[in-house]
Each structure stands twice: as structure tokens, then as C-alpha cells.
Amino acid sequence: MNPILQVSDLKKHFPVKGGLFGTTVGQVYAVDGVSFEINRGETLSLVGESGCGKSTVGKAVLRLFPLTAGQVVLDGKRIDDMSAGELRPLRRKIQVVFQDPFSSLNPRMKVRDILAEPITNFGIATAKDDIDRRVGELMDKVRLPRDAVNRWPHEFSGGQRQRICIARALAADPDVIVCDEAVSALDVSVKAQIVNLLQDLQAELGLAMLFISHDLAIVEHMTHRVAVMYLGKIVEVADKRDLFGAPRHPYTEALLSAVPVMEPGAQFQRIILKGDVPSPIRPPPGCRFHTRCPYAFERCRKEEPKLVATGSNHLAACHLHDLPEAENPLLKTTGATAFRAAQLGAA
């Protein structure tokens, strides 16, 4: 089966303007060579810390801005070099739910008009009755009362607004939904409701999801595969169980060690990374993580590691895997990962 969304060597650089005449004085390498694919009905989570380029990847696959380089193939068609006019009908296949439910709804449009916009744009329905019927069905899908369609966005709570955003994304009947930190702004109980709603809808409609998040607990709960980003690059991609149970990149290992473990009395060694993320304007040479990596050696400072298979369906970009197995610190199971692997195995 062909993947529904295929991204290869995606790059997005933003110019840095400066000087008297606003000339370009540098580039922000926000996303610098990212490749992944998502199959139908699958959730791929994109995790990483703030500013690593997660959201830029999301906006790039939605073609909300032109790309610097790379290919985006949506359902067999290249969309990265399409003109706006050509692309418009194809936008139906990929929709988005943003982080902030308060600024993602136009305050001057009623819910009905918000949901009707994609329906009329894509010609899914034209008659007023058909549109109203579809809007009603969408409200049912996201578990909101049908008579709420005549209200304004400000009359809803954050969680309800996020349901409206999900309904808008579903209105186009898409194949892929990009959830850009879709639950990060919600409080815990509402977060759980929205996550469950997304999972139900995925099972019901066979949606593929690109789930962009920094919340590893949510990711662990709802994803099939995980891609870890650091400073504009993917450093590791694997199935959920492999990634959480046996991380093969020092950054992933450090990230996972920061997740609290739900076990009374359990004490595991935490890996505390030193320093800050380097500036994406001047990324370090070699491996981008070498400035903070506890295992970095000479080669890491010079040569950039490639994303290579380290197991079945497990890719990682780290020179440590070229060492003999006995010397590779990543292959030693630590307490936390073993515990998590056991938990995932039991689940």
C-alpha cells in the first residue's frame, strides 16, 4: 500500500532580514532535510522541544508557505511545486487542527458558517439544506449539540472550540489531519476527552494523522509511530514500542528519561542535558546534537550522521551505531526504558 503522505528531504529556511535596506543577512534553518511517510489510518507523532521545527513541518506539508526544497507527495501527487490554483482542490485531502482553540476560529463567523466554508469551497454540497445536514452530521461526529451551530465561537469553552476545529477539519472529508499541538493548550480532563475523540474518529473514518506534540505521555497513548526532531532534523523514527522501550538516539534517551514514571517508589537515573539548543541560524557542524550529547566523540563534531536502520522499522541518526555492539552505550538497557518496555509489552 502506498503511503498517503510522503515527505522527502523537506527543507524550509526563513531569511533573516537586517541592515539598513532589509537585505537578507542569514537563514534560519527551521527544517533542514526531513523525510517521513504516513500510511492510511496511521498516526505518526512528531516530537521535540520548542523551536525544533515541528510546527514548520506541519505547515509545510499543508503548503501554508512555499518550501525551500524537498518533496511532499500527497496520495500519489507531488504538491510541493504545485501552483495555488492547482493545489486548492487537493487541499481537501489534508486538513489541520491548531494548538490555540481561541485564535483558530474567526470571531466574526458563526459555527455554521465556519463549518460550511470547507464544504462549499470543495463543492461537497451546494444546496443550503445539504450544507445544513452535513454541518449537523459534523456536530454529531464531534459530540456537540446540533443547535449550537447558530452560536458564535466566543460562546464556547476551550474544549468545545477545539471540537469545532476538529469538525472543520473533518468537514472536507480528509485523508490526513495535521494536529499541530492540538491538545497542548487544553487542561488535563479536556485533553483526555479530545484525545479520545481523535482516536475514535481515526478508527471510525480511517484517518491518518500527523500528531505534532511535545507531550510524550499523550504521544505514548495515541500514536503508532514516533519521529523525534532536534534542531530541524529527524534524529530517530520508530514504532511506538521500539522508541519508548529501546531508544537508539541519545537525544531520545534523554527526552524519555525526563518523562515521569507512574510507579510508586520507582527511581531511575535521569539524563540531564547541559546547555541550550544551539541557534538554528548557525547550527553546529557535524551531528547537530553533539554540543549536548553525553556520548559525543571526535567524529560527531565533523561528520553528520545519516538516518539509518538500526532495527526493523527503526531508524536513527547516530554514529554510535557504527561502534562494536559492546561499546555502544545506547544498547545498554537502562532501568526506565526496561520498565517502559515491560509496561508497553503488557498493554
Place this chain on the structure above:
Amino acid sequence: MSAIMIPAGLAVAKPMPDVLPPVNARRGFIGYLRRYPTIAIGGGLLVVMLFVAVFAPFLWTKDPTSLAPALRTREPGAEFWFGSDMLGRDVYSRVLYGARVSLLVGFSVAFFASAIGLAIGLFAGFIRLADSIVMRVMDGMMSIPPILLAIALMALTRGSVQNVILAITIAEIPRVTRLVRGVVLSLREQPYVDAAVASGTGTVMIMWRHILPNTLAPLTVQATYICAAAMITEAILSFIGAGTPPIIPSWGNIMAEGRALWQVKPYIVFFPAVFLSITVLAVNLLGDGLRDSIDPRLAKKL
């Protein structure tokens, strides 16, 4: 509800008195005016001025242009309520008719400057290449004080109310353009605009449906300030003889004519000045109230 069993020896607090005041906050238009008294005061004064301007012929006025040299420079009294000027014209009638010119100029300039500034601002905010050119032109225009620009424009044409409106409108457009462009640039970054793009909405519809309605609130507030500024500019232009022709009574004209006599007959300048001040105050109060009611955060932007 079942009665709660209270163990022996346990003190029970008395029920709390109803500490919340009774809810009698009024809704609707009256409630709105109560919450924003500046709108009520400013709007009320403005309505009175509009009434005076529209119904000037029926408010016991005389012909504001009829001369009566024998009755010149009379003090305010029963015959001439606000006195008469050096040509014997009734200052009361002239002031009331003068309200027509001031309000017409104020409202027209506010409307046209907003409409044209909105169009240019939307254009500049959406098209990057146009932005740098248009905004540099606007910066150039803004570097000239609006009154000087209006005087210069009036020097090119004949004095008439239409030309005054045109000159002040041109002088006020850059401010509106700058505001609208700024709002458009910030709205373009809103997630709902990105979501609309992803929903297949075209650029024109994005502007019309998602950008334009959200610029109207700050624009309305700005329009009231422009209205007030335009009335003052009109009076200044008339005062220095570069605006409304002297044959039309406007507050600026009346003050200009009374200027020579103002130390001996101050009422000729006093009454139009009071009317102008009250009207400008009313419009400004209305603008402040609207700003507070639409978005308290706007106070910082404008």
C-alpha cells in the same frame, strides 16, 4: 435532599447570608450605555448637534446671511440671542447653520478617509511588493503635518466645502492606511486564516470574510478620531481663509470675522468656539467609549 446527621457536640456554622448583590445588571441597549457612560454622553451630545444642524431653519433662526448694518455688533439679548456681528448678521443663526458645515465635513472626511484608507491598507497588507512602495509614499505624506498638507491642497483649488472635504481626506488617509495595514498584517498570522487557506478558501475570500470584518472594529474607533480632527482642521482652514468660502457660515468663518473685534465683542468668537469644542469633545468621548467597548486592548494600539 436528605437531612445531614450532625454528630453531637459539633458546632455547626450558621448559613451564610446572601452576600451577592441582587442581579439587576440591565441587558440590551440601555445596559450597554450604562456600562460605557462615555458613549452615552458623547453620543447624546452628538445627537443634539445633529438635531441642531438638521433642523436649523426651524429653531427660531433668521437668514444667516442677511445683512443689517444698522443693527451691527449688538450684545446678546432678546433680539439677537448670541448677539450680532459687525455686519448685523445674527450670530445665533450663523452658529446653528455653521454646525451643518462642521458635521458634514467631519462625517464625510471620516467616511471617505476610512473607506479609501481601508482599501489601500488591505492592498498593502496583502501584497508584499505593493507594501513597501505604498507605505513609503504614506510615510512621506505623514511627514507633512495634516493641516499644512490641507492648506497646500486648498491653495491648488478654489474654496468650497467639497474641496475642503477632499483636502482633509487626503491628509488623513495615511493614518488610516497605516492602521489597517498593521491590523491586516497581524490578522494574516492568525491560525484561523491558515485554517481557511487549508480549507481551500481563495485569497479574495480570505480578505473579504476573514480579514475585513476584523479590521472594522479598530477602524470605527479611528474614524471617530478622524471626524474630530477633520472638524478642527476645517475650522482652522476657514479661520485662515483657506477653507469654506466666507459666504457660507461655518464656525471657522464666524471666528475669523469676529477676530478683529474679539477684545471688545468677544461673544462673536465665543459662541462658535464653544459649539466647536463641545462637538469635538462629543466625538472624542464617543470614540473613547467605542474603543473601550470593542476591545480594551486597542487603547495601546491607537
